[in-house]
Amino acid sequence: MDASWGGDRSTAKTALRDQVLAARRRRPLEAAASFAEAVTDVALGWAPVRDAATVAAYVSVGSEPGTGLLLDALVAHSKRVIVPVLRPDDDLDWAAYAGPASLAPAARGLLEPVGERLGVEAVRTADVVLVPGLAASPVGERLGRGGGSYDRALARVPAGTPVAVLLYDDEVGLAVPTEPHDVRVGFALTGGGVARFL
Structure with missing residues (x-):
């Protein structure tokens, strides 16, 4: 890690990550399932998603807020959905999501689409971008997992494209x-609604 970023902030990030991940592990399965249903309704009712032709999203794994229902609902609403494919250099390529059968296990416990890779610039084609995170x-200001993959991808998103993190x-x-x-x-989508940031 670049020393100019500051060790204190990095240490504070690690502490917050540990705290959020511990809370997610304690979350009851019923609460996680309820969230997945609620955030799907929230997302489908949010104008940037409702009006989008292409949605960049992600396949949740582990204790992340669930996106499986949301991804399938987007496809059912005739949206083109692209999801990330982690490259060896930790950057994000993209590929189309076409339902659970289009996914296969990948490195780091991820699930990734098996179809054609669209390139790192494909995120620029999205009308709205939904990203994972641990806090906002x-x-x-979004707390990620620490690999920097999404910071690189988000730097490619055109100005004005709505970007939302899915969080409890x-x-x-x-x-x-x-x-x-x-x-x-710019936004967070939760089971309770849409939060717009300053």
Whole structure:
């Protein structure tokens, strides 16, 4: 890690990641299932998603807020859905999502589409971008997993394209330590609704 980013902030990020991940592991399965249903309704009712032809999203794994129902609902609503494919250099390629059968196990416990790779610039074609995260501050500072993959991808998203992180309600509005490479998001989608950041 670049020393100019500051060790204190990096340490604070690690502590917050540990705290959020521990809370997610304690979350009852019923709550996670309820969230998946609720956030699907929230997303489908949100104008940027409702009006989009192409949605960049992601396949949730482990204790992440579930996106399986959402992805299938987007496809059912005739949206073109692209999801990331992690490259060896930790950047994100993209491929079309065509239902659970289009996915296969990949590195780091991920599920990735088996279809044609569209290239790292494919995220630019999305009308709205839905990203994973662990927390967001009141001004849209997003805490990720620490690999920097999404910060690189989000730097390619054209100005004006709505970008939303999917989070549990209690993960929004936290104090998120930031580093120079971090890219802010404009919105959070939770089971309770849409939060717009300053």
